[in-house]
Amino acid sequence: MMKTLRFLHLWVGLILGLPLLALGLSGTVLVIEPELRAVFTPSLPAAPADAAPHGVAEVVAAAAAVAPAGAKPASYAAPAAPGGTATVRFQAQRRMPQGGEHAHGQGGARPQGGGMPGISVHIDPVTLAVVSTPGLDATIGWIHRLHGNLLIQDRSGRDLVGYLGVIMTALGVTGLVLWWPRPGQWRQSFIVRKAAKGARFHRELHGAAGIWGLAVFLVVSFTGVAIAFPQSIAAGVGAVLPMAAQTQGFALPKVTPRDGVDPAGVDEAVAIALAAAPRPGLALRGASLPQSPDQAIRVVLAPPGGDAPSAVTLMVDPWARQVVEVRDPSAQAAGNKVTGWMRPLHEGEGLGPIYRVLVALSGLLPTLFAITGTSMWWIKRRNRKAGAARAAAILQSAAE
Numbered sequence: 001m002m003k004t005l006r007f008l009h010l011w012v013g014l015i016l017g018l019p020l021l022a023l024g025l026s027g028t029v030l031v032i033e034p035e036l037r038a039v040f041t042p043s044l045p046a047a048p049a050d051a052a053p054h055g056v057a058e059v060v061a062a063a064a065a066v067a068p069a070g071a072k073p074a075s076y077a078a079p080a081a082p083g084g085t086a087t088v089r090f091q092a093q094r095r096m097p098q099g100g101e102h103a104h105g106q107g108g109a110r111p112q113g114g115g116m117p118g119i120s121v122h123i124d125p126v127t128l129a130v131v132s133t134p135g136l137d138a139t140i141g142w143i144h145r146l147h148g149n150l151l152i153q154d155r156s157g158r159d160l161v162g163y164l165g166v167i168m169t170a171l172g173v174t175g176l177v178l179w180w181p182r183p184g185q186w187r188q189s190f191i192v193r194k195a196a197k198g199a200r201f202h203r204e205l206h207g208a209a210g211i212w213g214l215a216v217f218l219v220v221s222f223t224g225v226a227i228a229f230p231q232s233i234a235a236g237v238g239a240v241l242p243m244a245a246q247t248q249g250f251a252l253p254k255v256t257p258r259d260g261v262d263p264a265g266v267d268e269a270v271a272i273a274l275a276a277a278p279r280p281g282l283a284l285r286g287a288s289l290p291q292s293p294d295q296a297i298r299v300v301l302a303p304p305g306g307d308a309p310s311a312v313t314l315m316v317d318p319w320a321r322q323v324v325e326v327r328d329p330s331a332q333a334a335g336n337k338v339t340g341w342m343r344p345l346h347e348g349e350g351l352g353p354i355y356r357v358l359v360a361l362s363g364l365l366p367t368l369f370a371i372t373g374t375s376m377w378w379i380k381r382r383n384r385k386a387g388a389a390r391a392a393a394i395l396q397s398a399a400e
Helices: 002-015 017-031 033-040 056-064 134-149 155-179 198-228 230-238 266-275 334-340 342-347 352-362 365-399
Strands: 072-077 086-091 119-123 283-288 297-302 312-317 322-327
Touching: 002 017, 002 155, 002 365, 017 033, 017 134, 017 155, 017 352, 017 365, 033 134, 056 072, 056 086, 056 119, 056 266, 119 134, 134 155, 155 198, 198 230, 198 342, 198 352, 198 365, 230 334, 266 283, 266 297, 266 312, 266 322, 334 342
Parallel strands: none
Antiparallel strands: 072 086, 072 283, 086 119, 283 297, 297 312, 312 322
């Protein structure tokens, strides 16, 4: 049993080392993206002290003026802190899947045909000035696509990332089984001894890093699977915990367009959501921008300085001008709370700065595992060849 487990752990790791390494490193970069932007974003021009920020629609219009032709605004993110920039995310025109314009996913989900990469435009909400960091934006955008779908422009890319998350989780569990020390060897199993060299050094580093980082590594790996397959994970959670029906992941509730009625714009939808907020003190954190007439508008509210787990999401029907769904973490059923924590845990949010640092470091583990695992295999292979050559030489000498 252990021999088979060791064989699978080794060869799955060797064969899939590069894509797992890419997911880990890209995840680390995305966790520290705010710090990268703080370093590389130019200072904003001074605005009058009493100047108020513009509405969402005006910020989106300013971003659309500099976006590539054909790009459609998909979401708005409010500044993370006073004096910061707002971000408008654009989705380039998509190639329609078979079925044409009616091939939308259930519940207003995005069609699963191919799509061109999206871009982000950063706007000063007070002056409406474009804050340009073209090199950083292009790099971060590429890393987002690498982490989200391995640069594969359809649903199969996201599915592949999900399956790799399953494999990464399995490697963590099998690694724990293979690491498990014999009686009397527990202390040595948590450290790398100074005298360790060659294959032993790589083995001890592989094991020590793995056991110290295992908990966060497994959390990040499993929550990545949950993000890739939200419906499946929700079904599993709902089988063991009470769970209210709601849209999962980034899917939006389907609404019915009305003849002779103009739909509410994003500013009106935000006002409707704020009026219906389940508790006072919430401010706009972000909003979706409808990609089709039958989509609701997602409005995310959070306390100033609050992180994702404290955010309240309201789905607004722009035709009926009313809230059709509320996701309030403080009032959700246990199952909904569990699924609602998946993305924050994956992105290093919700448990303070130390957890965020640990999540960023966990993204480096696949690289370390790839280096130490490959080194162990290569050194052992080289030693076996050298031993076989020596044995052959001894036999030949004896025969003479």
